[in-house]
Amino acid sequence: MSVKATSTRSRLERGRSALGPALELVHTGRAPTRAVLTAELGVTRATAGAVAAELEALGLIRVDSRPAAATGSQGRPSHRLSIDDAGPVVLAAQVHPDGFRAALVGLGGRTLATTPGALTVSADPGQVIGAVVDAGAALLRESGRRCVGAGLAVPSAVAEPDGTALNPLHLAWPAGSPVRDTFSGLVRAAGITGPAFTGNDVNLAALAEHRHGAGRGARHLLCVATGHRGVGGALVVDGRLHTGGSGLALEVGHVTVNPEGRPCHCGSRGCLDVETDPLAFLTAAGRDPGPEVSLLQQSRELLATEYDDPAVRAAVGELLDRLGLGLAGLVNILDPDRIILGGLHRELLAADPERLRAVVADRSLWGRSGGVPVLACTLDHNSLVGAAELAWQPVLDDPLGALG
Structure with a gap:
């Protein structure tokens, strides 16, 4: 292999490895411009530009190459980076003692559609999780958006690696209910694509607030x-x-x-x-x-x-x-x-x-x-946004691998 080919391949590998960190920077609002992205990633401007272009091609972000200059500023303004409003979404779901809520959440922690439901939660976890998945599937059909995963927040410690709810005290669910398998199976049965995850509601609220809130x-x-x-x-x-x-x-x-x-x-x-x-x-x-x-x-x-x-x-x-x-x-x-x-x-x-x-x-x-x-805390429905963060994580880790 020639030196030039080796160098090109090396740049491509570095660029792909930077896709996830770059997307997370835009997702959390820490890289509003290509100049900031370049500095945060510690790469050349050309590499940052290639990474941003790849994320744009995947339908995840938008690159504004001709942003308006701020009043009084000098020099050419850097390309602005933002979440693609027409990009994919994830299904976020939450069950709590007074009901449930389903939502479609895009990158950046933005809730695009939401629906509450039920004032009485069944003691059968499959019944209420099925209801919230059905509500989310209806939102997806109405939106016509591509879904890349699903996340569920529950008011219980969720044991790893089994995904069981150990103490759903305020839901009257049996201790050890297999909430992750139940949710994953119902998500697949509803025809919703992408991996499905489940976590404790306060854990997920903290994750959402860390990335997008207080x-x-x-x-x-x-x-x-x-x-x-x-x-x-x-x-x-x-x-x-x-x-x-x-x-x-x-x-x-x-x-x-x-x-x-x-x-x-x-x-x-x-x-x-x-x-x-x-x-x-x-x-x-x-x-x-x-x-x-x-x-x-x-x-x-x-x-x-x-x-x-x-x-x-x-x-x-x-x-x-x-x-x-x-x-x-x-x-x-x-x-x-x-x-x-x-x-x-x-x-x-x-x-x-x-x-x-x-x-x-x-x-x-x-x-x-x-x-x-x-x-x-500053976010509305932060546990729901956190459930979405679980679903977005594979994309944040490897955008190209997750979306092809």
């Missing part, structure tokens, strides 16, 4: 959230979820914050799971939870409309103190550089941010030396 730029991101029932946690380290040896890491809901508190489903007492979720808030505020709407919605409405009520203010303070205790313990163990809060915890933070931050600072080893930023 967690951007954090190296060690801790997410704690309460949705409709219970409390979950997740840790993202250098852009990847830390799930432990068998997918069960960060069960933060079972950190004890009130030893004499409420009995928990795990057999202990006073866990975050039962001391800082919507049911705990409504109970602490002296409200009788009604069956008409979700506990999360009832809690949000109470905060929005009756925060001046002394009982409601006292309940906010009680939950913030317990949440702060739990977060302080996690800071001591995990040393995150940012904490983000989701679900009702986001609203509690907004109600009295200084109280929560003071508890975390006072109770954590390093709190008095500056503290860890505690922020609210």
Whole structure:
């Protein structure tokens, strides 16, 4: 083989190996121009141009070679890079205690179509997962878009490598339900192409927030959230979820914050799971939870409309103190550089941010030396967006291999 042919092949190999990192940079908004892409990849401008052109040919991004120059700028502006609005999508699905939601999500974490469904979730996982897959398949038929994968978020730890839901306590599903196999089989039966994945809802919320929301730029991101029932946690380290040896890491809901508190489903007492979720808030505020709407919605409405009520203010303070205790313990163990809060915890933070931050600072080893930023999650339906991230990951890893 000639030296020239070897050099050309070497450039092609380098270019292909850069496709995934380049797509992830555009996908997460970190490379809005070819100049930034060149710098981030550490390649020549010619290689970056070839990589961008290949991603454009695959229908994943658009390259604007004649962008308008900013007012007052000098020199020729760099090519602008953006997600192709007409590109492929993935099916994202979420099941929670009050129903389910299906969506079509494009690159960049953009939800293109969504449909909620069901107020009562069946105790049969196959029935509800089948319903959410059917809803997603209907969205796909209406859109006419190419689908390259599917992801499902569930409110349970998902054991690896089996893909079983170990503790779907608030769904009344049998422990150990084979949710991944069930979802994959139903996705294939519906004629939806691409691989199918399943993960814990808070893990996926953290992944979505790290790539597209309040967690951007954090190296060690801790997410704690309460949705409709219970409390979950997740840790993202250098852009990847830390799930432990068998997918069960960060069960933060079972950190004890009130030893004499409420009995928990795990057999202990006073866990975050039962001391800082919507049911705990409504109970602490002296409200009788009604069956008409979700506990999360009832809690949000109470905060929005009756925060001046002394009982409601006292309940906010009680939950913030317990949440702060739990977060302080996690800071001591995990040393995150940012904490983000989701679900009702986001609203509690907004109600009295200084109280929560003071508890975390006072109770954590390093709190008095500056503290860890505690922020609210910013994405709507972040678990759903995270489920989409699972489905997009094979494309982000190897765009050419995944899409041909």
